[in-house]
Amino acid sequence: MFGFILTGLMIPFFVVMIPQYVLWNALHLTDTFVPLIAPAWFGGGVFNIFLLRQFFLSIPAELDEAAKVDGAGHFRIYLQIILPIGKQAMIVVGLLTFLANWNDYLGPLAFITSESNYTLMQGLTLFQGSYSAQWHLMMAATSVIVIPSLIVFLVAQRHFIEGITMTGIKGEQGKINVGKRTCP
Template identity: 60%
Template sequence: MKKKIALEKVILYLFLIAGSLICLFPFYWMLRSSFMDMAQIFVMPPIMIPDPVVFTNYQDALEVMPYFRYLLNTLIVVISNVAGSILAASLCAFSFSRLRWPGRDKVFMIILTSLMMPSIVTMIPTFVMWSRLGFTNSLVPLAVPIWFGGSVYNIFLFRQFFLSIPRELDEAAYVDGASYFKVYWKIILPLSKSAMVVVGIFSFLSSWNDFMGPLIYLNEEKKYTLSLGLQLFQGSYGAQWHLLMAASVLVLTPAVIVFFFGQKHILEGIATTGIKG
């Protein structure tokens, strides 16, 4: 029996390793191409290891692409969205999980139904609203809306996590004269660090990779984010694959690093959504 279980584990691990290699191969191909010249990239049969290694591709890509300007714009949006999603969503979730008020659960169910609405349905009305307010061609439509709720999924995740915290902690604080906000700020949030990390990572990746939002609202190149700047780079230098691969690595690396260090928390956060209803 033990030999059979061990054999099943070996087969499972081999299957997972093979699947991982298949998923990682496009990233490896992009990375190896970023250290090649044009001649090496199109050699048949393909060269798996650059020889010689060309490091100047990154320098050349940075010279033709205002990477740091795009990075600054992206960081402004990302930092605002991460902070807004954590604070706004947790505050809404606190109301739906720890406070009692008439119609609370019904309102929450109505809010959840918005998850079934495609974002493209509200795209035109939202653009018209920001246009009439005079905020098109700025980072405001990309960085401010998250502060008005923090997204439905983040509220749901925080709510599920808050429900797992013993309510006796709230009641003891209220007896000592604490206000609702003090309970939220001093008790609930400090106990919800893992949920905050998960929401922060999700918001970071979503904002970092967002392409449609900047495409709709930004007109001037100096205000572009990295995702939109990379598209512009592809349109201008798409024939120079070695530079395009180097620019892609520069854009992708921060998101990969965040995901690599936060993958454990992401899995924990997914698990918390089913703790308690």
């Protein structure tokens, strides 16, 4: 099943853009934000599934076994062990999804037609005319559009770095560290 899902990484958006448009048009949801929001809420893409799966496979099985010995059920193991360890990876996935969707131009171009529903990236094209462009206004708008991405990245940078380098073994300070293999 995972191998089948991975084939989605090899298919570019250009290939599935027309079938997606036909689907959203049949549901009468083109020129709305639903085609842009719904896919991000239901999986967010193959890369996110791949990233989370690889992260959860790196968590040692000894943590689950120790919790089972202590009498924890599957739901409690997930809630008290797996979820706190996976918090960093989920923050990384959320950050990457936000940045990808914030900077997306082709997706909104395919699904949104009226200027009143344009995303910020599409709105930048309004500064270009047939024969000239208002470069000073376009650069000012681009600077303003970059600010939220920069703020989100700076706030989440610690989680981003920890999510990339984290394993499932606790270190001396109670944080999960890569190089320390001590008992909790």
